[in-house]
Each structure stands twice: as structure tokens, then as C-alpha cells.
Amino acid sequence: MAIDGRNLQILANYCAAAADAMAFTLMRTAHSTFVKETEDFSCQIVSRDGMAFASPRSFGAPWYSGIDYGPVLAFIDSYEEGDICITNDSYAGNVATHSPDIHIWKPVFHAGEIVCFVVGHIHNTDVGGAVPASLSRSLTDIVQEGIRIPPLKIVRNGELNEEVASIMRLNVRVPDQNWGDFKAQIASVNVGERKIHDIIARFGIDDFLQGIEGILDYAEAQARSIIATIPDGEYFYADFADEDGEGGFPCRVAITLRITGDTLELDYTGSDPQLASSLNMPTGGRERHPLALVGVTYVLSTLDRNLLLNAGTLRPTRAILPPGTVMNCESPAAVGMRSLTCALSQIATIGVFSQALPDRLPANSPGGNSIMNIRTSDSQNRSVVASLGPVGGGAGGTPRHDGPDGSGGLSAFLKNTPIEINEAEVPIHFHRYGLAADSAGAGRFRGGLATEMAFEIFAPNTTVTARNRNRSVFASAGVLGGESGALSHFRTLRDGKAIEHGNTDVIRCQPGDVVEVRGPGAGGYGLPVERDIAAVLQDVRCGFVSPQVARDSYGVVIVDGEVDLAASARLRTEMHTRATQHFDHGPARSAFELVWTPARYHLLTTFLADAPISWRHFLKQQVFSAVEADGERPMVEIFQTLQQRYPAMMNQSH
Numbered sequence: 254m255a256i257d258g259r260n261l262q263i264l265a266n267y268c269a270a271a272a273d274a275m276a277f278t279l280m281r282t283a284h285s286t287f288v289k290e291t292e293d294f295s296c297q298i299v300s301r302d303g304m305a306f307a308s309p310r311s312f313g314a315p316w317y318s319g320i321d322y323g324p325v326l327a328f329i330d331s332y333e334e335g336d337i338c339i340t341n342d343s344y345a346g347n348v349a350t351h352s353p354d355i356h357i358w359k360p361v362f363h364a365g366e367i368v369c370f371v372v373g374h375i376h377n378t379d380v381g382g383a384v385p386a387s388l389s390r391s392l393t394d395i396v397q398e399g400i401r402i403p404p405l406k407i408v409r410n411g412e413l414n415e416e417v418a419s420i421m422r423l424n425v426r427v428p429d430q431n432w433g434d435f436k437a438q439i440a441s442v443n444v445g446e447r448k449i450h451d452i453i454a455r456f457g458i459d460d461f462l463q464g465i466e467g468i469l470d471y472a473e474a475q476a477r478s479i480i481a482t483i484p485d486g487e488y489f490y491a492d493f494a495d496e497d498g499e500g501g502f503p504c505r506v507a508i509t510l511r512i513t514g515d516t517l518e519l520d521y522t523g524s525d526p527q528l529a530s531s532l533n534m535p536t537g538g539r540e541r542h543p544l545a546l547v548g549v550t551y552v553l554s555t556l557d558r559n560l561l562l563n564a565g566t567l568r569p570t571r572a573i574l575p576p577g578t579v580m581n582c583e584s585p586a587a588v589g590m591r592s593l594t595c596a597l598s599q600i601a602t603i604g605v606f607s608q609a610l611p612d613r614l615p616a617n618s619p620g621g622n623s624i625m626n627i628r629t630s631d632s633q634n635r636s637v638v639a640s641l642g643p644v645g646g647g648a649g650g651t652p653r654h655d656g657p658d659g660s661g662g663l664s665a666f667l668k669n670t671p672i673e674i675n676e677a678e679v680p681i682h683f684h685r686y687g688l689a690a691d692s693a694g695a696g697r698f699r700g701g702l703a704t705e706m707a708f709e710i711f712a713p714n715t716t717v718t719a720r721n722r723n724r725s726v727f728a729s730a731g732v733l734g735g736e737s738g739a740l741s742h743f744r745t746l747r748d749g750k751a752i753e754h755g756n757t758d759v760i761r762c763q764p765g766d767v768v769e770v771r772g773p774g775a776g777g778y779g780l781p782v783e784r785d786i787a788a789v790l791q792d793v794r795c796g797f798v799s800p801q802v803a804r805d806s807y808g809v810v811i812v813d814g815e816v817d818l819a820a821s822a823r824l825r826t827e828m829h830t831r832a833t834q835h836f837d838h839g840p841a842r843s844a845f846e847l848v849w850t851p852a853r854y855h856l857l858t859t860f861l862a863d864a865p866i867s868w869r870h871f872l873k874q875q876v877f878s879a880v881e882a883d884g885e886r887p888m889v890e891i892f893q894t895l896q897q898r899y900p901a902m903m904n905q906s907h
Contacts, residue, residue, distance in 0.1 A: 256464040264464040268307035271448035272296050276312035279441040284433030285378050287640035290670040293376040304564035306468045314665050318562035319543045328404035332360040335411035340404040344584045347537035351589045352399040353377045359442040361449045371445030377431050379638045381424040385628035386718045388589035389759045391499040392531045398589045400424040427638045472565035477515035479556050483609050485512050490604030492597045495726040495756050498530035502877040506597040510605035520573040521580045526861045526869030531589040533582035540571040544595045548602025577866040593721040596620045596663050616649030616776030617730040618662025621723030621741050629715040631680045639679045642670035644770050647701010650778030656701035682709045689771050691799050695806035696735030696777020697784050703772035710762040717768055722756040724773035728839030731776035734832030737839035738774030781807045782825045790816050848884050856888045868902050
């Protein structure tokens, strides 16, 4: 049959179904909660040169739908039937992007020739390293982040490489759990291989190979058609993590979006330098690296739900990722928290597109989705390392409806773990898990509510990790009059006292401690005084919004459970009736940007770009400290002082 039109769509559906089968197999056979419940994994089918053309439609993490496995495929000299390869090395091809992500790939042969590869990754709860769960922003180089496996054959011609397997098991905290997850990965790619053979039997090898290119070309054409509807122009947006390291200064991700016809360019120039913490992204400077372009995938999907998601989707887009920056770090930089920086890049991407299409895109998502992990011991003194699931916020309010509560936005397909599962597998007791009242940014359409979790510790020397802690200082922005979302918090209740942790992501706990974590709320869309009064009343009755916030933010006066219409009308006439700016970033970021203006930040990043990479984070800290001490001091004078104080900096090559 000819592979075009209807038959191409049929082939694409078959391939997507094969990827679904891979994902379902992985989810149903995995051992760790983080894979079988939260679904932090991916599965793809990629072309002979590594371009993803099929992914699961509703399972796992969709960040990797446009992935290019080509760089890691090239690390293997030759392939035979039955081979399965593995790596988690972030600097070997830039496919694995932090150590817990174990990627595997298997060639699929037909008549002695490779026709495609079945691939995928899982996030292991722990791969060794300096801290339980392997990740913390306090880590300073990748060696601290657990075992690293270079690209190699873990299964050769159907036979497991036992020597490599023993090294993998020896260097992690819960080897049986990790090995169970790895066997689930093996089962997944084996299912994918069988499904591909079934597809070839149905369509024929020539049409299958031709169809792969057709699927990629079709996705590219769809993407170009969508981009062509967006006004040409140049747009800028930046977002900030609260800290660039433990107790540090804010970390900036900046994007200049250039739209020309049916092409996009995302220029990350102006983002922070490579950091001496683990927020760095190991993109290798690849202009279509999926993590740098996840936001583009989300935007295009929002604009057309029928868009095919594969490597072809990203062909009309290129990213400029300056070397030695947080968006394109160099070895041996730590990269474990790259998901927080990736979330910032997604928010910044939606922020620039929001200016081009304000009536079609939502307010900011939270960007502070804490992945809760625990290391403790049970009554038999057995070590338990587990993920308790994500604690984050909902999605930003949209031009037509409220943001989904507790999930959505940047949560991808990641799911929460039911507390019944957690309490069955981990010796803790939950006091609370649900939606946080008054956490959503007010607006004509409010942002999504944050989630909150509280659980009690039973064993001594328990370690709790809250990966990606953020938004305890800078809020998620509202747009077009919508208010910013509420801040997050992280604390321990001990002997009746609250110990605040801010953005600390690793804490030590003792029996009787109650750990509380609340995610940040999402931004609202449109003026709160324009929100339907009945919707405000419903939120109050549901416990989502307090009567005080209904009055202060929405101008709705509620007395004894009913709206006082006359008082509400008077109050609303006194409130703001038009948006004064596109974004409301909240008081903390507004105050910060009075000092750190775009012009000042441009001077800083230009200065740092001329310094050796190993000096950049240190110099950034010095400049921030100088500005904090004297905000009126000229930047040029600060730079000159540093050059005089550290002459060795000027004598090093980059």
C-alpha cells in the first residue's frame, strides 16, 4: 500500500500503540513506586539514526517525545540481534540528563538489517552518591550524584553482562528495587521489538521505513503550520529559581524568542552561568535538545491538540544555548536538579509566547514541583528508600477556564502516589494530603491550587529529600491582571515547634517528627474583579478560597455563607478595573527587579561570559554580594575591583 494520507495516519497509530504497549508493560512490571505509580519513565521508537517517531500517548513523562538518540547510538561500534545497551552518563551524548535516569536501547532487525530502535528510560529512586535518592542542589559535581554507566552493551546477543550488572547493584542503596525496575525496562523493549515485527508484517518493510520518514515529515508540517499563525516578532521573558545553590542568590533562565514565518528561535543568552550546584542542564549545546524545547512542545500542543509529537515537531525550532551556562554546562558540573531548571525554561517559554498570543496561552505554572523521597528503616531494620510522589501546584489560569488543581501545567503525565500505597510500603503515617486553600493566584480564571502533604516519621536517622524545592521566595506570575500564586513552604514539626527549611532539599528526621510540605500555587488569568461571583462563592463553599481572600482579592463579600451583593458591588467599584502590566510577579520578584534590572543583568552575563567557566559562579556570587552591599555602585566598578582582586582569573584560558 502507499504510505500517505490515511495509511500514514494508520501506521502512526500502530506505532503509537506499540509505544503504549511498551509503557504499559514497564508500568505494570516495575518495582519502585516512582515508576509504577508516579510514572517517571519514557518509551520511544526511534529511526535508525535515532529520531523518535512514536511515544506513549498517555503514559510516562512526555518531555522526551522529540528526543534524538543518535549521539548515544554512535557510541556502540556494531549491533547484533539480541543486544541491549545502557547509559546514564549525562555527558555521553546528552541523552541521559542526570544520573538516576537509566536509558536503554535495543536494535530491531529485519532480514539481518536494523530497521529502528526501541528505547526508553526510568528514573531510579536511588543510584548511590552522596545523599539518599542521589540528588540535592548542594552537590557540586557529577561524581557526587551516583554511579555513572558509559554507553555499553548490558545484554550482548541475548546474554546479560553479569560483570556490569554486579557493579550496578553494588553501588546503589536498594539494589533489589533497582534491579526489578531494570528487568521491567528489558521487558518493555522486548515488547516493543515484537510489536515492530507485527507492524512490519502488516505493512511491509518498505512501507514501514518510508512511513517513519513520512511520520516525521508530517509532524514537521503540522508544527510549521501552527507557527505560521503566530505573529512574527521578538519577545523576551525570564524566570528565576529562588536560589542558585544552597543558601545562594536567584538563578535566572532567560529566553529571547524570535518568530519568522514558520520558524522559531529560542535564544537562551542572558541565562545564568554554569553553577557550582546541581541546577545545570547538560544539553551539549544541541539546538534541538528536548529539555531545552519542552516548552515549545507544550505550546504547540496547546495551539493544536491534533499535533503529532515526535522529533519532526521540533525541526522548525532551534535553541541557542551558550556554553558554560546553566542551560549548557560542561563536565564535571553537577546536573541532578536539572528538572527544576527545565521547569524554569518551560515557564519562560510559555511567558514569551504569552506575549505573542495573550488570548490563547495561560498564566504561569508553579515551577516548584517537589519530588518527595525518603530513606528510613522498618521494624526489621531493613533499609527503605522510596518516592512519596510529587507535591506541587496546578496549572495557570487560562483565557477560558480555571487552571486544574493540584496537577497539570508542567506536571506532564506524572501522577501522585496514593497514600495507601505509601503507607503500605514505607513505615510512615500521613496526617494530611490534599489541596491547599488560598494557594491559587486570583483572576477572572484563577490558577490551580497547590497540594500539601504532612507525614509522621517513625524511625531514627530518617532522611527526607524534597527535590526541586522552589517558590518559597518568588511566586508564579499571573497575567493580564491576574495575581501571582501563593508561595511554597517546607517545615518539620518537632516537640511543638516548627523548623522552617526554606528551599533546603535534604533534611534529617527523628521519630515523632512531622514533615510538612506545600507546593506553590499557579498564577491567575485576568482581573479578579471580573470573576463570576457565583464561582467565587463556590470556591469558598468548597474550602478552596477563604472569605477573607474572596473579599480582598475578588471584591466578593460573603456573610453567613451567602453573597452580600450590594456590599460586593461597592467594593468591586473601588478595586482595579484594568491590568497595568502583562505579568504580576508578586512583591518579592518586583522588588528584586528594581535592583536587578534587565540592563544590569545584561552587564553581568556579558562579564561572566568572558571569564573562565570554573570562575563564573564564584564571580556571580561576588557581584551579587557587592550589589547587595551597595545597590548604587556602578557595575563596571565592581567588575574592575574583581579583576584586580583575582588576577589569576584573567590569566586562565576558557
